[in-house]
Amino acid sequence: xxxxxxxxxxxxxxxxxxxxxxxxxxxxxxxxxxxxxxxxxxxxxxxxxxxxxxxxxxxxxxxxxxxxxxxxxxxxxxxxxxxxxxxxxxxxxxxxxxxxxxxxxxxxxxxxxxxxxxxxxxxxxxxxxxxxxxxxxxxxxxxxxxxxxxxxxxxxxxxxxxxxxxxxxxxxxxxxxxxxxxxxxxxxxxxxxxxxxxxxxxxxxxxxxxxxxxxxxxxxxxxxxxxxxxxxxxxxxxxxxxxxxxxxxxxxxxxxxxxxxxxxxxxxxxxxxxxxxxxxxxxxxxxxxxxxxxxxxxxxxxxxxxxxxxxxxxxxxxxxxxxxxxxxxxxxxxxxxxxxxxxxxxxxxxxxxxxxxxxxxxxxxxxxxxxxxxxxxxxxxxxxxxxxxxxxxxxxxxxxxxxxxxxxxxxxxxxxxxxxxxxxxxxxxxxxxxxxxxxxxxxxxxxxxxxxxxxxxxxxxxxxxxxxxxxxxxxxxxxxxxxxxxxxxxxxxxxxxxxxxxxxxxxxxxxx
Amino acid sequence: xxxxxxxxxxxxxxxxxxxxxxxxxxxxxxxxxxxxxxxxxxxxxxxxxxxxxxxxxxxxxxxxxxxxxxxxxxxxxxxxxxxxxxxxxxxxxxxxxxxxxxxxxxxxxxxxxxxxxxxxxxxxxxxxxxxxxxxxxxxxxxxxxxxxxxxxxxxxxxxxxxxxxxxxxxxxxxxxxxxxxxxxxxxxxxxxxxxxxxxxxxxxxxxxxxxxxxxxxxxxxxxxxxxxxxxxxxxxxxxxxxxxxxxxxxxxxxxxxxxxxxxxxxxxxxxxxxxxxxxxxxxxxxxxxxxxxxxxxxxxxxxxxxxxxxxxxxxxxxxxxxxxxxxxxxxxxxxxxxxxxxxxxxxxxxxxxxxxxxxxxxxxxxxxxxxxxxxxxxxxxxxxxxxxxxxxxxxxxxxxxxxxxxxxxxxxxxxxxxxxxxxxxxxxxxxxxxxxxxxxxxxxxxxxxxxxxxxxxxxxx
Numbered sequence: 001x002x003x004x005x006x007x008x009x010x011x012x013x014x015x016x017x018x019x020x021x022x023x024x025x026x027x028x029x030x031x032x033x034x035x036x037x038x039x040x041x042x043x044x045x046x047x048x049x050x051x052x053x054x055x056x057x058x059x060x061x062x063x064x065x066x067x068x069x070x071x072x073x074x075x076x077x078x079x080x081x082x083x084x085x086x087x088x089x090x091x092x093x094x095x096x097x098x099x100x101x102x103x104x105x106x107x108x109x110x111x112x113x114x115x116x117x118x119x120x121x122x123x124x125x126x127x128x129x130x131x132x133x134x135x136x137x138x139x140x141x142x143x144x145x146x147x148x149x150x151x152x153x154x155x156x157x158x159x160x161x162x163x164x165x166x167x168x169x170x171x172x173x174x175x176x177x178x179x180x181x182x183x184x185x186x187x188x189x190x191x192x193x194x195x196x197x198x199x200x201x202x203x204x205x206x207x208x209x210x211x212x213x214x215x216x217x218x219x220x221x222x223x224x225x226x227x228x229x230x231x232x233x234x235x236x237x238x239x240x241x242x243x244x245x246x247x248x249x250x251x252x253x254x255x256x257x258x259x260x261x262x263x264x265x266x267x268x269x270x271x272x273x274x275x276x277x278x279x280x281x282x283x284x285x286x287x288x289x290x291x292x293x294x295x296x297x298x299x300x301x302x303x304x305x306x307x308x309x310x311x312x313x314x315x316x317x318x319x320x321x322x323x324x325x326x327x328x329x330x331x332x333x334x335x336x337x338x339x340x341x342x343x344x345x346x347x348x349x350x351x352x353x354x355x356x357x358x359x360x361x362x363x364x365x366x367x368x369x370x371x372x373x374x375x376x377x378x379x380x381x382x383x384x385x386x387x388x389x390x391x392x393x394x395x396x397x398x399x400x401x402x403x404x405x406x407x408x409x410x411x412x413x414x415x416x417x418x419x420x421x422x423x424x425x426x427x428x429x430x431x432x433x434x435x436x437x438x439x440x441x442x443x444x445x446x447x448x449x450x451x452x453x454x455x456x457x458x459x460x461x462x463x464x465x466x467x468x469x470x471x472x473x474x475x476x477x478x479x480x481x482x483x484x485x486x487x488x489x490x491x492x493x494x495x496x497x498x499x500x501x502x503x504x505x506x507x508x509x510x511x512x
Numbered sequence: 513x514x515x516x517x518x519x520x521x522x523x524x525x526x527x528x529x530x531x532x533x534x535x536x537x538x539x540x541x542x543x544x545x546x547x548x549x550x551x552x553x554x555x556x557x558x559x560x561x562x563x564x565x566x567x568x569x570x571x572x573x574x575x576x577x578x579x580x581x582x583x584x585x586x587x588x589x590x591x592x593x594x595x596x597x598x599x600x601x602x603x604x605x606x607x608x609x610x611x612x613x614x615x616x617x618x619x620x621x622x623x624x625x626x627x628x629x630x631x632x633x634x635x636x637x638x639x640x641x642x643x644x645x646x647x648x649x650x651x652x653x654x655x656x657x658x659x660x661x662x663x664x665x666x667x668x669x670x671x672x673x674x675x676x677x678x679x680x681x682x683x684x685x686x687x688x689x690x691x692x693x694x695x696x697x698x699x700x701x702x703x704x705x706x707x708x709x710x711x712x713x714x715x716x717x718x719x720x721x722x723x724x725x726x727x728x729x730x731x732x733x734x735x736x737x738x739x740x741x742x743x744x745x746x747x748x749x750x751x752x753x754x755x756x757x758x759x760x761x762x763x764x765x766x767x768x769x770x771x772x773x774x775x776x777x778x779x780x781x782x783x784x785x786x787x788x789x790x791x792x793x794x795x796x797x798x799x800x801x802x803x804x805x806x807x808x809x810x811x812x813x814x815x816x817x818x819x820x821x822x823x824x825x826x827x828x829x830x831x832x833x834x835x836x837x838x839x840x841x842x843x844x845x846x847x848x849x850x851x852x853x854x855x856x857x858x859x860x861x862x863x864x865x866x867x868x869x870x871x872x873x874x875x876x877x878x879x880x881x882x883x884x885x886x887x888x889x890x891x892x893x894x895x896x897x898x899x900x901x902x903x904x905x906x907x908x909x910x911x912x913x914x915x916x917x918x919x920x921x922x923x924x925x926x927x928x929x930x931x932x933x934x935x936x937x938x939x940x941x942x943x944x945x946x947x948x949x950x951x952x953x954x955x956x957x958x959x960x961x962x963x964x965x966x967x968x969x970x971x972x973x
Contacts, residue, residue, distance in 0.1 A: 068967065069966075069967055070891075070966050070967035070970060071967050071971070072967065072970055072971060073898075073967075075967070110864075113864075138885065139885040139886050139890070142884055142885045142890070143884075143885055143886055145884065146879060146884060149924065149927070150927075150931060150932075153928060153931065153932040154931055154932050160932070161928060161932055164928075164932075165921070165924065165928070168920070168924060169920065169921060172917060172920050173917060176913050176914060176916070176917040177910070177913075177914075179894070179897075179913060180897070180901070180906075180909060180910045180913050183894075183897060183898050183901045183902075183909065184901060184906060187898075187901060187902045190902075
C-alpha cells in the first residue's frame, strides 16, 4: 500500500524536519529557512497526491495504517484519510509552506527553535486530524499545546507571557475533563461489550443511557468548545491572537480552531447522538450567540488583529450551526466553511503581519489610504475582505450560504410542527452576515481609503515572496468558491455518515 | 536453608555489600578520592544488571521463608530502582569526593532492595531503617548552608516518628494476629475491630510520613532544599520509590473498602492539590521539586485505590516515568559555584540562550512531570487514573485529574523562565562535568523509549 506509506510520511515529515534542524548550524539562517520551507513543500506535495488518489465513492477510511501500540489497553496507532479529515489535512498542508515563508523576514530571534516549533505544531495538528484511535487523538491533541505555548511566549508581543499561559491553562482545563470522559467511555465499552479498544470505529458501538451521554458529551464539548472557541469560552482567543507572532496567529486561526469543530464532528456528536439531539437547541443557541457576539465585538475593535480574531469566533459559529442543523447541505457547508475560514483568516493574519513589519503598529486609527501607498497590498486585502464577508465566487460565500441554507431547510419542518427556535436562530444567524459585512467594510474603509496616512513612510509595497504567498491563498479562496463541487464530493459520504450516526437513535437503558 | 538460593536470590544485595566493603576499604587505605565513587558505580550497575537478568530468567525463591523472598516482579523493581542510582552517583562527582557519600548511598540502597523482598514486619522495619538512616546523614553531608543542620534534624525527628508509628502499628497487628507476616496487614484492612483499625491507621500514616503526604509533608521542602543536588535527586526518586513500593507490598491484593478507602483517598488527594498549589509560589527549584514530589506521592498512593491486579503495573510504570524525569531535571540543572544561587529559579532566566541543551532537557522533564503527552508522564498518569476509575471510583478519578491540572502552571513557569525571559546575570560556572551530560542523555533516551513504546514496557511489568 504505497498510499498508506505516503500518509505516514505526511504525518512524520515535520519530525524529520525537526531532526534535520537539530543538526543544521544555528547561525546559518538561510539554510534553516530553506530547509524548513522545503520540508513543508514536500509535505504539501505528498498530501496533494493523496488527495488526488482519494476515492470519493468509497465510504470510511482510506490509506489506513493500524499497528498495535499499547496492546494491553487496546490502543493502536491507527491513522487514515476519510471524508471528515481530508480537506482539513490538505488545508493544513497548504498553509504549512505559507506560514514558513511568511515568517522569513519577521522572525530574527532563535530561528531554529522557531521552525522546530512550527514543525511540532504541524505534526500534532496533522496527527489530530488523521488519528482514528481516541488515545492517539488525545496525545496529538495535547501535544499541540506546548509548541504553541512557546511560539506565542517566545516570539509574541508585549503581553505574550500572560496570553500564552492563559491559552494553555484554558485549553488544558478542557482537556483534563475530556481525558476523564475518555477513560470512562472506554471502560463502558469494555464492560458492556467486552471489547477493549480506543478505536473510533469500536467506540461508536457503545450504548449509553442519555444522562451518562450528556455528562460525557459535556466533558468533550467543554474541551472542543474552548478550542473553537464558542462564546462564552472564547476569552483566551483575542489575547492569544493579538500577542502571537504572525505565524502563530495563522496556525491558530487557520488550523487549530478547526480542531474544535472537527472534534465535535468526528467524536463529540457521533459518539453521544442521543445527548446531542437533546442538547442541540442549547448548542445551536451558543453557536448563534458566537456568530452575533463575535461580530459585534469585531465591530468595535481598534486593533486590527483583534478585528480578525473576533471575526473568527463569528465565522466558526456558522460551522457549529451547520454541524448541528443535521441537514446534508448544512453539514457540507460547515466543512467548506472550516477550510474557507482557514484560508481567509490565515491570509488576513498574514497581511496584518506584513503591514506590522512595515509600520510596527496595529492601531486601526494609525492607518488610512493604504490603497494609495500600497496598491498591490490593497488589492489582496480587498479580495480577502470580500471573501471574509462572503461575496459570491469566493469560498466564504459557499460555506456560509450552504450553512444557512441547511439551517433553514432543517428549521422549516420544525417550525411547521410548532418548534420555532431553530427558525429564529437561523434568522438571527443571517444578521451575522450583515454584521460581518459591516465590520469588515468598516475595517477596509478606514484602512484602505481616505487620507493617506501611515507610520513609517515611505512604505515599500509587497515583494515577490509576499505576493506569492498571498497569491496562493487568493487562488485557493477562488478555487473553493468557484469549484466547490470537487471537494464537496470528497466529503459527501462522510457528511451522510455523520448525519446517520446522530439521527439514528441508539438509546440503551443501563449504565455499566 | 539453601546456600545457592541465598547467594542467587540476594545477589543484587550481595553485590551492593561487596561494593560497600570495598568503598570502606579504600577509605581506610586512603586511596584516590574518586575511586570510591567509581567502585560504587560499578557495584550498583552490577547489582542492577544481576537483578534484571534474574528477573528475565523468571527467577523466584524464598531463601529465608517468611522473611525474604524474590520473584520476577520484585527483581524487576529492584533493577529499576538500582538503575536510578546510577545517574545519582554520576551527578555526585561534582559535589562529593570522599568515600562517605558512596558508602552511605550503598547502605541506603541495600535497605531499598530489602524492602522490596520483605515478607515480615521485622524485615520491613529493617529495610525502612536501613534506607532512611543513611539519608539523614546524606542531607547534612554537603553542609552547604547553615539551615542544613536544622533540616536534617527535622527530617530525623519526623523520620523517627514514622518509625515509631510503624512499630506501634506492627506490634498491634502482632497482638491481634500473633504473626509478624505481612499477610496480616490485608487481613487487618478487611477486619472491622478497633485493634486492627488502629494498627492499619498507624502503619499507613507511617508510610505517608515517609513519603511526605499532606499533612505530614513539612519536612520535605526543607530537607530537599538543604541537601545537595544528588542527595535531593536520591530522596525524590529512589527513597520515594522504596517507600511507595513497600506500601504496595503490604497492601498486597487487598481491595480497599470504606472506611480505609477514605484514608487512602483523602490524604493523597490533599497532597495532589496542596503540593501543586504550594509549588507555584516557591522561589527555589529544589523546594518546588519537593512540593511537586509531594503531589506525585499523592498520585502514587492514589494508585492503591485501583484494582489490585493492576496496581503494581501502574505504580511501577509511574515510578519509571517519574524517576527518569526527575533525575533528568537534576542532571541537566546547570552547575553554579554557589549552591544557593544554583537553586534559585530566577537563575534559570534565559537559560536557553546560555545552555540550550540543558534548557531543552529541563523543559522535557518539566513537561513530563506535568503529565503532558506524548511524554511518559502522561501515560503513567493515565494508567493510574484509568485504574482508579475502572475500580468504580469515577468521582475520585476526576478529582485527582483536576488536581493534576493545578500542577501544570508551575511546571510551565520553569519553561517560561528558561525560554521566554531575558537573561539573568549569572556568572558562567567553572565547567560542568561531561559525565552529568551523559547521565541526562541516558535519562532522556530511556524516557523517549518509554514514551514511544509504552505498551512494551507495560507488558514487562
